[in-house]
Amino acid sequence: METLPLLLKGFATALQPMNVLFALVGCLLGTLVGVLPGIGPSAATAILIPVTFILEPTPAIIMLAAIYYGAMYGGTITSVLINVPGEAASAVTCLEGYQMARQGRAGAALAIAAIGSFIGGNVAVAALVVVALPLSTLALRFGPPEFFALMLIGLTMVTGLAGRSLVRALMAAVFGLVIAMVGIDPVQGAPRFTFGSVALLDGFNIVPVVMGLFGVSEILLNVEAPERQIFETKVSTLVPTREDVRRSIAPILRGTGIGLFLGLVPGIGTMVPTFISYTVEKRASKTPEQFGTGMVEGLAGPETANNAYANGAMIPLFTLGIPASPTLAVLMGALMMNGLLPGPLLFQEHSDFVWAVIASFVVGNIVLLLLNLPLIPMWVAVLKIPYSILFAIILGFAVVGAYSVDTSVFGVGVMLAFGVLGYAFKKLDIPLAPFALTLILGPMMEKALRQSLEMSGGDLSVFYSRPLTATLLAVALIVLIVNTAPVFSKIKADTQV
Amino acid sequence: MKRPYQVTSIVVLCIAAFLAKGSLELRYYTPLGPGPGFFPLWLSILLAILAIAMFLQATFGKSEAMPKGFLAGRKGYLRIGAVVAALVAVIALMEPIGFCLVMLGFYLFLLSALGRQHLVVTGLIALAGSVGVYYVFVHWLKVALPIGLFGV
Numbered sequence: 283m284e285t286l287p288l289l290l291k292g293f294a295t296a297l298q299p300m301n302v303l304f305a306l307v308g309c310l311l312g313t314l315v316g317v318l319p320g321i322g323p324s325a326a327t328a329i330l331i332p333v334t335f336i337l338e339p340t341p342a343i344i345m346l347a348a349i350y351y352g353a354m355y356g357g358t359i360t361s362v363l364i365n366v367p368g369e370a371a372s373a374v375t376c377l378e379g380y381q382m383a384r385q386g387r388a389g390a391a392l393a394i395a396a397i398g399s400f401i402g403g404n405v406a407v408a409a410l411v412v413v414a415l416p417l418s419t420l421a422l423r424f425g426p427p428e429f430f431a432l433m434l435i436g437l438t439m440v441t442g443l444a445g446r447s448l449v450r451a452l453m454a455a456v457f458g459l460v461i462a463m464v465g466i467d468p469v470q471g472a473p474r475f476t477f478g479s480v481a482l483l484d485g486f487n488i489v490p491v492v493m494g495l496f497g498v499s500e501i502l503l504n505v506e507a508p509e510r511q512i513f514e515t516k517v518s519t520l521v522p523t524r525e526d527v528r529r530s531i532a533p534i535l536r537g538t539g540i541g542l543f544l545g546l547v548p549g550i551g552t553m554v555p556t557f558i559s560y561t562v563e564k565r566a567s568k569t570p571e572q573f574g575t576g577m578v579e580g581l582a583g584p585e586t587a588n589n590a591y592a593n594g595a596m597i598p599l600f601t602l603g604i605p606a607s608p609t610l611a612v613l614m615g616a617l618m619m620n621g622l623l624p625g626p627l628l629f630q631e632h633s634d635f636v637w638a639v640i641a642s643f644v645v646g647n648i649v650l651l652l653l654n655l656p657l658i659p660m661w662v663a664v665l666k667i668p669y670s671i672l673f674a675i676i677l678g679f680a681v682v683g684a685y686s687v688d689t690s691v692f693g694v695g696v697m698l699a700f701g702v703l704g705y706a707f708k709k710l711d712i713p714l715a716p717f718a719l720t721l722i723l724g725p726m727m728e729k730a731l732r733q734s735l736e737m738s739g740g741d742l743s744v745f746y747s748r749p750l751t752a753t754l755l756a757v758a759l760i761v762l763i764v765n766t767a768p769v770f771s772k773i774k775a776d777t778q779v
Numbered sequence: 780m781k782r783p784y785q786v787t788s789i790v791v792l793c794i795a796a797f798l799a800k801g802s803l804e805l806r807y808y809t810p811l812g813p814g815p816g817f818f819p820l821w822l823s824i825l826l827a828i829l830a831i832a833m834f835l836q837a838t839f840g841k842s843e844a845m846p847k848g849f850l851a852g853r854k855g856y857l858r859i860g861a862v863v864a865a866l867v868a869v870i871a872l873m874e875p876i877g878f879c880l881v882m883l884g885f886y887l888f889l890l891s892a893l894g895r896q897h898l899v900v901t902g903l904i905a906l907a908g909s910v911g912v913y914y915v916f917v918h919w920l921k922v923a924l925p926i927g928l929f930g931v
Binding site for chain 2: 332333335336447449450452453456457459460463467469470472474475498501502505506507668669670671673674675677678679681682685686689691694695697698701702705709710711728731732735736739740
């Protein structure tokens with residue numbers, strides 16, 4: 283019951299006119315970058331961090347969080363209208379949403395997606411409200427060994443982001459750890475791999491790194507191909523039919539459950555909930571053979587799961603300090619730049635801030651629902667802008683963003699270097715998500731490991747003699763086995779052929 | 780995709796060797812516990828193992844077909860080169876020449892290199908992206924941007 287007054291106080295802050303305005307601006311900017319090709323939510327959030335520099339932490343994070351879920355919805359618009367997912371989580375939306383658009387039902391598809399996202403998102407926020415205090419209170423009992431085990435769970439989750447090759451995913455994860463290691467050693471203060479550069483003493487700032495990895499690399503991939511004009515679809519009425527609504531109710535409920543549950547599991551990635559939801563809807567359907575022809579169930583479920591996941595993933599971020607996706611890693615970076623470390627202490631030391639941000643998620647979801655549907659013609663107009671102009675503008679903003687992080691061109695150089703690296707990774711099918719996650723988790727994990735061993739005088743029993751640590755390590759082991767088992771069975775099957 | 784992965788694994792192995800050499804120069808263990816070289820050394824070993832695994836997979840495993848468009852055409856590489864060159868120029872010139880002039884040139888160059896637009900459109904975007912952005916960031920958002928030769 284102690285949660286309710288805190289939440290109400292959070293709403294009082296979140297509903298202050300300026301905070302509503304920042305949520306609104308964040309939703310608009312997020313949707314815009316979600317609509318734009320070649321820039322996903324991670325890079326968008328990173329690029330727009332400097333815009334929040336003059337703000338207090340509460341409105342700054344309200345705005346960045348709104349950019350995050352705005353971008354998730356913006357990706358839906360391009361998936362439905364032009365069959366191009368604005369971000370990875372919207373890839374499944376193309377399957378049914380684009381077919382609906384081709385049948386002249388783009389408006390209904392976007393409306394169902396918005397309604398499903400609204401329901402899924404708010405149910406996930408309700409779950410966050412319920413579990414936040416108990417979970418953060420439990421996490422307060424954590425010492426360095428428990429934190430190390432928790433970070434290890436986050437890192438083993440990386441194996442779930444493996445894509446087609448576990449080796450390549452692990453390589454990306456280790457590269458993230460290596461990059462995170464550059465700078466002053468977190469325990470004893472010795473410089474590591476700085477090559478005498480003063481700029482490297484603080485290590486690589488996550489903002490230009492993410493802008494390069496996800497933004498610049500995507501632009502480099504896009505400019506490879508000749509320019510193409512892409513938008514042709516016309517948007518019909520936004521009111522779905524009664525039949526559309528009836529058929530969407532069960533998928534929305536199932537999508538909410540799937541997205542919320544998977545949001546609690548750190549490191550699962552944004553694509554998995556949508557694909558699972560699509561598969562579930564196909565199996566639940568009496569006419570699975572019609573999937574791929576514009577079935578509203580195949581749109582409503584995944585879209586709901588997507589937003590439920592996006593909001594549900596805030597639970598491990600806020601309560602345990604574990605970012606579930608690269609975008610949340612950027613958000614975590616932004617919190618840290620504002621002097622706020624996500625985790626259990628956040629609820630103790632910055633209670634007003636954290637509850638205002640949680641309440642703002644509800645405000646943001648309402649803003650998205652009310653504002654974005656009438657604005658769809660505007661987003662359609664944005665899609666008619668030639669790619670060359672969009673890319674130049676995005677790159678220009680990225681330059682400003684990278685420069686303003688440290689007020690130095692060093693950030694622009696870092697962005698370019700990681701852009702080229704990200705381009706190479708994408709060409710070689712090396713996933714970028716593990717890289718971004720370990721970049722954030724690496725320093726915390728190293729610090730926790732070394733503090734644990736200092737505590738025990740180098741005795742490794744500190745990791746299995748404490749029940750909570752042993753339990754968390756067992757969970758990490760189970761996650762590793764569950765995630766890697768399919769890979770080994772695939773290798774076995776390949777060798778038997 | 781055999782050859783690209785073989786080359787990648789060799790490059791990664793070299794990076795791992797470099798990391799290992801660098802981490803051996805740091806203290807591996809101190810009386811208080813693991814030193815600054817502890818983590819880097821284990822990471823370099825892990826990276827080397829993964830590089831070897833990638834090499835073996837690429838050499839003896841089932842070869843993946845090279846995806847369509849893996850190699851860009853000449854024009855594609857020229858466009859990539861234009862983006863990289865524009866960013867390198869920004870890095871080299873922004874502090875001595877100033878934000879406005881460099882970004883004006885950046886937009887004029889990129890907009891003509893990536894796809895020719897109407898001259899007026901190009902000019903307006905270049906002005907908005909340089910002078911406009913400077914005004915918004917410096918005067919409204921209070922973010923410092925470099926001032927160069929002509930006080931802008």
